[in-house]
Amino acid sequence: MDFSLEQTAKLLQSSSTIILTAHVQPDGDCLGSMLALNHYLVSIGKNVRMVLDDDVPALFKFLPGYHAIQKPTPKVISADLLIVLDASDIERIGKVKEHVEAPILNIDHHVSNTKFADYWYIDRQSAATGEIIYQLLTMLKVNITADIATCLYTAIATDCGFFRYANTSVQTMRYAADLMECGAKPNVISEYMETKPLESILTLSKVLETLELHYNGKIATITVLPDTLSNLDSTEGFINYPRVIEGVEIAIMFKVMSEGIIRISFRSKTADVSKLALTFGGGGHARAAGCAIMGRIDDVTKEVLEATIKQLTEVAS
Ligand SMILES: [Mn+2]
Known part of the structure; x- marks a missing residue:
């Protein structure tokens, strides 16, 4: 059922046992949104738990409250409400869907949202x-603490590339300013997120050796093999290097995981790569999307490149 922000707020208030979750391969937006909402719900005496079917990447281990995030277990737990944040499809929450038995409220902004929940509030703008979450808390006249402000500033800033991407609106900048007034410190957050372990820079130099250009330089790919990687966190931001090459329209990163799964990230300057990701069972935004495919790296690379070229050809014609 399509909910207004008011109905969303009422549902939160009428539920006493609430589980919060977000998508696997967590980013700043899903973690910051989940933690901010958790801070608020705890403050009004709700029985809340955060469950996530993935690790919190090291670069987000400054977010207040992240220690309380748990992993799903095989045991089934019930609650009044399961809130799924920043995820466009039920598959994106991994094992949490089997672990929790509760009506689902989905709060999201992805264009590719499949309206899988019992109730949803989706704002694609x-x-x-x-x-x-900031609008929701403001509507409820919540006192935005410095902890909540830090979480929400990080959520907003990371999803708009620290106010550089096309989705950055006047509203985005206003909210960020409000959150600074509530105690968010942009310089401290950026400094923490930019700091990388030496290993990450050494991995980057190996991954850049795999750079290839296709389709007259309009597509750039990089490939991360399991033996280049001792820490899965460390590929964060790598896709930006092929993306910024002059003439490149679409950048693709292939990350070979264990058990034959290949995680693929797409970035584009103008093309809608969410459609491309959707073709392979993934999703995301127009300029940043992703999917996972089972198979051999050579076959998967060929298949994805063909689909990407096809999309560029169709747009051009
Ligand atoms: Mn997001």
């Missing part, structure tokens, strides 16, 4: 789910 928002640059981040963090913007929606």
Whole structure:
């Protein structure tokens, strides 16, 4: 059922046991939104738990409250409400869907949202789910603490590339300013997120050796093999290098995981790569999307490149 922000707020207030979750391969938006909402719900005495079917990447381990995030277990737990944040499809929450038995409320901003929940509030105009959470808390006249402000600023800033991407709106900048007034410190957050372990820079130099250009230089690919990688966190931001090459329209990163799964990230300057990701069972935004495919790296690379070229050809014609 399509909910207004008011109905969303009422549902939160009428539920006493609430589980919060977000998508796997967590980013700043889903973590910041989940933690901010958790801070608020705890403060009004709700029985809340955060469950996530993935690790919190090291670069987000400054977000207040992240220690309380748990992993799903095989045991089934029930609650009044399961809130799914920043995820466009039920598959994106991994094992949490089997672990929790509760009506689902989905709060999201992805264009590719499949309306899978019992109730949903989807605002495709928002640059981040963090913007929606900020609107919700403001509507409820919540006292935005410095901890909540830090979480929401991080959510918003990371999803708009620190106010550089096309989704950055006047509203985005206003919310960020409000959150600074509530105690968010942009310089401290950026400094923390930019700091990388030496290993990450050494991995980057190996991954850049795999750079290939296709289709007259309009597509750039990089490939991360399991033996280049000892820490899965460390590929964060790598896709930006092929993306910024002059003449490149679409950048693709292939990350070979264990068990034959290949995680693929797409970035584009103008093309809608969410459609491309959707073809392979993934999703995301027009300029940033992703999917996972089972198979051999050579076959998968060929298949994805063909689909990408096809999309560029169709747009051009
Ligand atoms: Mn998001």
